[in-house]
Amino acid sequence: MNIFTFVSQEWLLISILAALIAVLIITTRKNNGLPIAAGELVRLMNRDEAVLIDIRPANDFNAGHIYGAINMPHSGFSGRISELEKLRPKTLVLADQMGQHAGAIGALLSKQSYQVRRLSGGINNWQHSNLPLVKGSKS
Numbered sequence: 001m002n003i004f005t006f007v008s009q010e011w012l013l014i015s016i017l018a019a020l021i022a023v024l025i026i027t028t029r030k031n032n033g034l035p036i037a038a039g040e041l042v043r044l045m046n047r048d049e050a051v052l053i054d055i056r057p058a059n060d061f062n063a064g065h066i067y068g069a070i071n072m073p074h075s076g077f078s079g080r081i082s083e084l085e086k087l088r089p090k091t092l093v094l095a096d097q098m099g100q101h102a103g104a105i106g107a108l109l110s111k112q113s114y115q116v117r118r119l120s121g122g123i124n125n126w127q128h129s130n131l132p133l134v135k136g137s138k139s
Contacts, residue, residue, distance in 0.1 A: 033094060033106030033116035038129055041066075041093055041119060050091040053084075055105055056123065064133035066095065066126060071137070074101040078108065088114060095119040095126075 007014055036044075044050035045068055054061050054069040061071040072080050074096065084092065092114050094102040102118040109116045119126065127133065 033102065033110065033118040035120035036093055036117040037120050038126055038131055041117075044091060044093070048090075050093050050117070051087050052093045052095055052119070053105075054095045054123075055101055056096055058137070060097065062135065062137050064123075064127075064135055066123070067132070067134050069095065074105055077105055081109070081112065084109075084114065091115045091117055093117045093119055096122050098122045098124050 041050065041052065045052060052066055052069040054065050054071050055074040055077060056065075056071070057073050057075070058071055061069070061073075065071065072083070092109060094105055094109075094116065095118075096102045099118065099120075099122045102122070106116045106118055121128075123133075
């Protein structure tokens with residue numbers, strides 16, 4: 001039996017499978033923190049509604065980070081979650097280099113009822129948009 005015959009005979013099962021995969025992707029994406037564009041991040045930070053958490057290693061953070069960001073490297077993040085308690089009323093926006101770790105950290109924070117977003121494209125996208133970075137360990 002070839003794939004085309006199977007799909008034509010089992011179109012209902014294929015449709016249900018596609019719908020379930022779509023729901024899984026949407027749910028996972030939401031639970032890990034929806035992406036936020038750089039412009040929206042700036043707007044929320046200027047209105048004091050969001051805090052940027054940079055989860056890159058300290059040496060990357062010191063080489064250049066977004067003004068106002070707090071550095072909490074992903075490698076030791078779970079041991080430092082209590083530091084975020086005072087920020088609970090605000091949206092926490094996670095930034096990493098390209099988005100590779102923000103989803104896992106976002107899921108961890110979402111499970112603890114934090115409002116979480118992820119910087120779309122990470123610091124790489126921020127730089128490619130010609131937005132400024134500051135150097136050093138303090139913003």
